[in-house]
Amino acid sequence: MKDRLISALQASRAEYTEIRIEHTWSAAVTFRGARLESATASEDRGGFVRALHHDCGWGIVAFTSLDRLPAMVARAGELSRAVRLDESIERAEVAPVTAEALADLDGDVRGVALAEKKRLLEGYNTEMLAVPGVVDTHASYHDEVTEYWYANSDGTLLHELRPDVTLSGTAIARRDGTIEKGLQSVGLRRGWNAVHDHAAGFREAARRAAALLDAPTVKGGTYPVILDNELAGVFIHEAFGHLSEADFVYENPQAREMMTLGRRFGRPVLNAGDDGAAAGLRGTLPFDDEGTPTQDTALIRDGILVGRLHSRETAAKLGERPTGNARAISYRHPPIVRMTNTYIANGQGSVDDLIRDVKLGVYACSAFGGQTLLENFSFTAAYGHMIRDGQVAELVKDVVLAGNLFQTLDRIERIAGDFKWNQMGGGCGKGGQFPLPVTEGAPHVRIEAALVGGDVPA
């Protein structure tokens, strides 16, 4: 393969050319209720070429017929020439590197029979179904190993093995017209050795779904809100992380002004970053999909915006250094600026310290989802508790947090010292590329005041 890549690059007449070849073996098992939906093993292979001529735009080709690689390289060059630009696209310098990163697969999933995978998931599904009140479940297991080749005309040549394994469960509880759900999700850049011993999480999700049947809807209004580790992680990813992706600002002077480095984004307690090199996480890789080494990038330090996430193109445009954040979900897509493992750094004290002096507030836990549209966001907690007189009180449901990013970041007043990475499945979506494996991490966080939707009094 190495020789094929090098000779294809040599034949290219473009100023810059890069090639990715991916071969993915995957297995998927799904249960719905007590029934097996499907158990399948799949194989996907394909390639991607991106070329750039001087004073031209990107020419991009994705394909499944790998035998046509030389023709695809030529095609990418032609497409680039079709895009005439007055101003050339520059790429920030990255030292060429040759690397074999054949990660420890931690139990190669390709050597495990599909029947074993079915048996494992069936066990977890049964845990959920055994909980009284649960009427339906959705459980899934997915694993893959990708053999990955990357080469570019700057001289970088990479060969990697990238494992990924995810387990997820949704328990649905119903009583008459009331339907509630509980979620469990595990995602790891590991193998078969890592998928055991997760029964407690599935059981807990099912119990929560059943418990929510009796929980009242949270009364809408503005409260002090404490986010648990998981929701705080989703918050920093969704509400802030996407704005720190430099492709959001690099072509837009006004956006750049809004995201000027040195601007105050929060109180001095707030520190946040993105670490693509953190050990053992789903968002971790040695190099991004442009061959740039990954790193820990500080984004907010002591409340001040100090960095952003880059591809080679956005870094060159803004005169900053590439951060190793150009990622693609597969050979079908070009690399774009993405997060890896995004975090709020540790503060001090325990969650009890955050709750103790709250008279009436909401403890928002776990996430069903979150969406940001520029400076506005909305997050749906999986469940919540009221806080009354410094104590965690009754379970409440339909806890939706909505707000303005700038106001909300500025209202983060306390951060506990109980940092945790959330090793979840699923992934991040952007520009039609979903799901990209990422991780989020945070301690418990207290927001002075946030709007909690739910039962809005008319």
Add this chain to the structure above:
Amino acid sequence: MIERVIDAARERTDAADGLWHRVERTSVAFEAGRLKACGISEAAGINLRILKDGRVGIAGTTAVEPADLLDRAIASAALGEVVPLQFPPATPLPPIVTQSKAAADASLDQLIAIGAELVGRLAREGCQVNVSIEREAVETRLMNTAGAAAAYPATTVAVSVDLTRFAGDDVLLVYDGCSGTELPQPARLDALVASIERRFVAALRVVEPPVGSLPVLFTPSGLAALLLPLEQGLSGKAVLQGISPLGDKVGRRLFDERFSIVDDPLVAGRPSSRPVDDEGVPSRALPLVAGGEVRRFVYDLETAARAKTVSTGHGTRGTFSKPRIGYSNLIVGPPPSRGSSDSFGGGLLSGVKDGLLVDDLIGVGQGNVIGGAFSHPVALAYRIQDGAITGRVKDAAVAGNVYELLQRIGGFGSDGRWLGNRWSSSLLVEGVSVARR
């Protein structure tokens, strides 16, 4: 290819069906007003389902010579559930044109020209315009061991445009798009430009949101939050699993009597139209909600077999996973009438003294959708006062329960349009909770 796979399956299994897709996508992207990238993607893949000893197995591949595809499907069936699947026999298919030769043959320069025209017309000082044009040419072939076989070509041209303005910490984003099997006609592009401009200009002034239980006018794009629970609840799968609130309500009046939903795979010019579904069941229009009553649910082959009914032709499948239920074109509301107007709110503004026009919400699809309750902050919404738009509203959230709100429809607009695979007009709903944050 598909013939060889099915023939091989015939010898080693009880029954089989397969779908082969080949997609060639050409895309051009304008970023911040200038052409930035052109791309082509070519992908072919085959999805095979077999029955062996009554058990279902699935396998998929993008490999050119799928040597072990059948072996993998048989291995999958060894673990599979017993399902009394019946593959449909050969049947005449309804006529529907899914391909435009002009779209299939359009050159890269033609696609670039469409984008350049839109960029030129929408450029504004201090704003960023992004435009993308995507042309897809798809070949589909499907076949089963019961004798059904179909092959059809299809084209889709999708145009999407967004206009962003930053003013301090205020970000205004207005976007829209159009799609069809053909290249967009000048009138369609005119309408796209007008739609963006109308919403952009009205948004420049920011006003205070109203608060309380108010009339809210949902535009076709704002309507997604109200329709998503119904789309989930009308799925035969949700009914079978016992989680659809509509499951035991067929024939009951649940909504305003003018409210209807039809799934119609035979609408000319729409990308989701098709002569046959991905499991070989011929297409036909199907009323799901009529006169405010739930009429029926949608099924694919497997869900139908388990629910002891017949497939409604709603099987859809990708390369790697098993067929699942998917809608084709959903036509919501009273059916399209001639001479649709293109005004803001479809002529419904005049009846509103104080309320909100909601064009886009944040977080639709999160949470416990199928139950019908929702609460979303607005992404793009306007205040209506004395029958006119007075400005854009920020920092507001709307909440309610779909099953209650759709009983209180104040009117259907005359601005019906396609948005993706859904046709609808604006809908005025009374008594929606509007909160301020």
